[in-house]
Amino acid sequence: MSFQALSWAYGLSLGSAPQKAVLIYLAQFAHEDGTCTWPSVLNIQVATELSERAVRKALRELQDKGLIMPGDQRHAALGKNGGTVPRGRRSKVWDLRLNMPVEEFNGVERAEDVRERLRGAERERKVRERERKHPKPQENMAETASESQSEADSKDIKKTGCTTCTSKNKGRECTTCTPRGACGAPNRLIQTINPSLPTGELPASGKRPGMEDGNNTTTGGDSDAATVMDHLASVRSKLSLTTTEPTKRDLSKIGNLVSRVVKAHDGDRAASLALILAVIDWLPANTFWLRRVDSSRRLADNWDQIANDWTVAQIERQRERDAEIRGRDRKSTAKPTPSPPEHHERHVHSLVCEHVLADMRPHEAEFSHEGSLRYGKPSEWQMACMRHADELNRLEGIETAA
Secondary structure, eight states: OOHHHHHHHHTEEOSOHHHHHHHHHHHHTSOTTSOOBOOOHHHHHHHHTOOHHHHHHHHHHHHHTTSEEEOOGGGGGBOGGGOBOOGGGOOOOEEEOTTSOGGGSTTOEEHHHHHHHHHHHHHHHHHHHHHHHSOOHHHHHHHHHHHHHHHHHHHHHHHHOOSSOOGGGTTSOOSSSSOTTSTTOTTOOOOOOOOOOTTSOOOTTSOOTTOSSSOOOOOTTHHHHHHHHHHHHHHHHHTTOOOOOOOHHHHHHHHHHHHHHHHHTTTOHHHHHHHHHHHHHHGGGOHHHHHHOOSHHHHHHTHHHHHHHHHHHHHHHHHHHHHHHHHHHSOOOSOOOOOOOOOOOOOOOOTTSHHHHHHHGGGGGGSOOOSBTTTTBOOHHHHHHHHHHHHHHHHTTOOOOO
16 A cells, blocks of 8 residues: 555545545555556445446546556566466556646646635635624615615605606606706706817817717727728818718728728738828829719728729839839930031132132232223232132132133
């Protein structure tokens, strides 16, 4: 008998009486370290007064909880007087896991912890029972006053027919069952509550985007939906386009749209809201959607197509930028087109040109001026100038008509 194994078994709470009985019986025949215990199922039945089915079930559940494990089966082969037990008649050898902490077992507690918990529950039960039998004086007085008040109220109800008035209102007009804000209530209290927008400003109309009657019941996440609807109306108003007055249905649809985009962006609400506002800013560049998206509801209903067109437009725009950058950075390999040479009309020297006169002016006194070229009798001076002009033309390679 292993006292260590027995103490270990008694110190555990298994939540099952059959399991506890089988475990204690196994511990009774185990070695000091908890190994090598192999009582037969029949002997366990006789000791615990359990059925064979209950014993086998308890052994299986103890193994599932990790309390026992199969041991060295060769010990079961040793019979009495040094004989060998046939293989088909051998009991199963079990080892108890004494050295494992209780936390490693499934559904097992320390018996001491269970004992303290039961003691605490018993103490609480006794306290509640004592308080019930001996209530405090203040509570008795309060209960008595409450009962008296209830009796008085029931009498007033019978007299006046009011199910709300109490005896303290007797002889006076009721201010309890009739709300003070109602039209027929005495001392009517008129209170107007104007909820503010997400920005903290109150709209001039007193209405909140997404509400038909000006009553605002949207808070929290609806502020993003209100921002989207306000931005759509602002973009269209800048183009002198009208936007349908938002309703509760518009607010609901835009709220669902924002939630869907946020979910697609892994919960990044700021990036999702920025994307929706960017798509709205792009609408003026696409007249197809600009004509059709005249309400927040239509923006939500056609969001998938609108977002797809916006994405394609961004891709095309990026391609145009890339092509422009490549064209600007690419070096030009084409040769410039040669310009035709300027055409200059060559000067033909004559007897009156400045070149001839500049050369002949110093020798003018040497020649006679009598005669006229008009009448076919040029003077000596004219003849000398004509000869010098011919000489200059010849030197410059200019051919003149004879």
